[in-house]
Amino acid sequence: MTEPQPSRAPEPVGAYPYTRRVGNLLFLSGVGPRQRGQKAIPGVEVDEDGNVLQYDFESQCHAVFQNVRYILEEAGAQWDDLVDVTVFLTNMKDDFPVYNRLYAEYFATAQPCRTTLEINCLPTPIAIELKCIAALSSQG
Numbered sequence: 001m002t003e004p005q006p007s008r009a010p011e012p013v014g015a016y017p018y019t020r021r022v023g024n025l026l027f028l029s030g031v032g033p034r035q036r037g038q039k040a041i042p043g044v045e046v047d048e049d050g051n052v053l054q055y056d057f058e059s060q061c062h063a064v065f066q067n068v069r070y071i072l073e074e075a076g077a078q079w080d081d082l083v084d085v086t087v088f089l090t091n092m093k094d095d096f097p098v099y100n101r102l103y104a105e106y107f108a109t110a111q112p113c114r115t116t117l118e119i120n121c122l123p124t125p126i127a128i129e130l131k132c133i134a135a136l137s138s139q140g
Contacts, residue, residue: 008070010034019075021136026077028132030088032124033063041126052125057095060128061102068130081134082112088129092118095127 009018010032020027033042042063043056069079087103089095096116103114112132122129 007074008036009067009074010036010038018071021075024136026072026075026081026134026136028068028071028130028134030122030129030131031064031067031071032122032126032129033060033067034124034126035063035067041124044125044127046125050125055125055127057091057098057127058102060126061099064128064130065102065106068132072132072134075134077134077136079106080110081136082107082110082132083135084113084133085115086131087114087116088119088122088131089116090119090121090127092116099128 016029018029018031020029035042041055041060043059045053045055047053068082072078072081087099089099099116
């Protein structure tokens, strides 16, 4: 029997699973750009009170897409299995052009439905979070 591989996805920030399978659908909880075992957020500089001084949105996008990929793979799914992506941005005006460009690169072949919303804030000082649904093959 093969030992399970350690997770590459960041730890959830609350009491919830990263995935929940119902039939052939795999629901992912909100995924941000944090990296496993680290409190720092890629590209984010905060002051001693936790206020964001500056952030590199492109770094956060790459990290969140990688985290989604890790979670999908650990659940037995693939990037191309994604059928729906809901994106939460904290600064639509400034960040949407970068996000849209990177999204087009990451989803060049897979074309899930997409909804993008601007929200006031997220639970940690991140600028992007993805909520995804994948459709899995009948195996598994």
